[in-house]
Amino acid sequence: MSPVLLEVNDLKKHFPLRGSLLRPGGLRVYAVDGVSFRIDKAETLALVGESGCGKSTVGRAILRLFDITAGQVVLDGQRIDDMPAGSLRPLRRRMQVVFQDPLSSLNPRMRVRDLLAEPIRNFDLARSAADMEARIDLLLEKVKLPREAKARWPHEFSGGQRQRIAIARALAAEPDLVVCDEAVSALDVSVKAQIVNLLQDLQREFGLALLFISHDLAIVEHMTHRVAVMYLGKIVELAPKKSIFAAPKHPYTEALLSAVPMPEPGAARKRIILKGDVPSPINPPKGCRFHTRCPYAFDRCRVEEPELRSTRDGEFVACHLHDLPPAQNPLAATRPH
């Protein structure tokens, strides 16, 4: 049996913009513009990057919350991006999602029992009414909520408890892959730790694969096996977490890591302050998309787009610096950030 659960090949998602008085028609937002990766069974892949880099769009495209512009999404050997909605249904069970804000993703007019029963019923998982109750009880136990929670409404819970309900609801469908889209970002520090630990426990127990979409690099480092760094709709670097955090190979990854404030007063660090803002995904820069902010950009970067290429086993980077002789490549040497 192949260990690969999900494969994404050259995924593109462009959103057409409606023309208006001030803006000509025919423009598109290049939200995701050619992204490829795979997720193994029981593995966590983190998708990191700043707002607008396309990381959430990738998550939603995989779940087929909309149709994609080009590329392939393959779940367990079956192409799902062009599958008709009817035959997709059983596969939807295998991919579930936990969003950032449980207050808006949980129906406020459904009690916890009904919130958890809905996916079980939709996918015909319960053999009897008693089995349904038993499943709901077990789910609550797994996410460490009391049984009495069944009869209560989402608004009666705290943010962390609501996120537990959202996780239980995702688990109810017995998925293989859970997309966590900023699932812990809105939580307070102490609660965030509880939910992170819970996700890790559940992953181990059920052999879940996680696509962990986040902008919080310290949490990502704690949670994940591999990391894909996105910038303006493209993956710029993809590698096992140790290589990313020990010696980033892309200048954007390097800057991103150096910008994270560390809870250690007086820690001596080299901080790279990127100039300017992320360019618009409507009109991304020619050549390397990062060249407008890259401290190491040279002539080639302005004209030729670098491809995502393997540097070492399992490590990929899209940067022309690695074609230079090592002496001229500031990111060649393995060094701590």
Next chain:
Amino acid sequence: MALLEVDNLQTHFRTPDGVNRAVDGISFAVEAGETVAIVGESGCGKSVTANSILRLVPQPPGRIGGAIRFQGRDLLKLSERAMREVRGNDISMIFQEPMTSLNPVLTIGRQIAEPLRLHQGLSRESVEQRVVEMLGLVGIAEPRRRTREYPHQLSGGMRQRVMIAIALACRPKLLIADEPTTALDVTIQAQILNLMTDLKRRVGAAIILITHDLGVVAETAERVMVMYAGRKVEEAPVAELFRSPRHPYTRGLLSAVPKLGSSLGAAQTRLAEIPGVVPSLKQRIAGCVFASRCAFARDLCRRVAPALEEKAPAHFAACHFAAKATVAA
């Protein structure tokens, strides 16, 4: 005399189901030119503290008690008219969400000019000149052209720069920054924090920085106050607080945050959790506010609220067993 002295501040809100004691008797001082951080989780009262200083809490349902002395004057005793002279002039504030605090239908030039016209009585030419100068100061390219733009034409980071320009336009003595970088991406956050530290050095304003991000605290503050459930539980110079936190809540917070580089060490560890949830502020808590979640809590903690004691030089903690907790953990 300190620049700002907050004495037994109590901000309570009347709600249909009881009085919410959002801030329940906290005292602190800010010296001229100093950066003090207030950290804590949602609902701990850190933003209410900030809003109370500028009397931005609607009264009723709110009620502010205690004393807030700014350069010796009690702000709570000033008339509304006198208070308006203080806001934006001597004390100014930056909020988390620049899109909701900037007026969408006014050019940013006009919005930076407003406090200058109101408070400083400058001529039109000197106001204009000052506006361009402020935009340049906060690192906005082509400042003259930008004065004619509207907030929606700017990115999130630029909007926050404009907010800072407005806040610093009158050269305030105290700047209150309420989660100024929380809504920003990390590379933009780095730019803004750099800018704030740099401007503070040049303008010489004291800063009260309100945040939940311990990394931001470590990198910008000189002194830190930790709040929990409306009370101050610990206060110390920044290096001291991170090196030897005394209060079990502070210790819990610090160990609940994973540090960058954690995967490079030896074995991966589980994140430390603080069990349970923050208590409701609608009931009066007799003992220590943290007792219900504290691993070291004893009978005494549930009965008697611990006073803020100096546990080490300039290091205060409100815990009956702080010293013992340090040894035990």
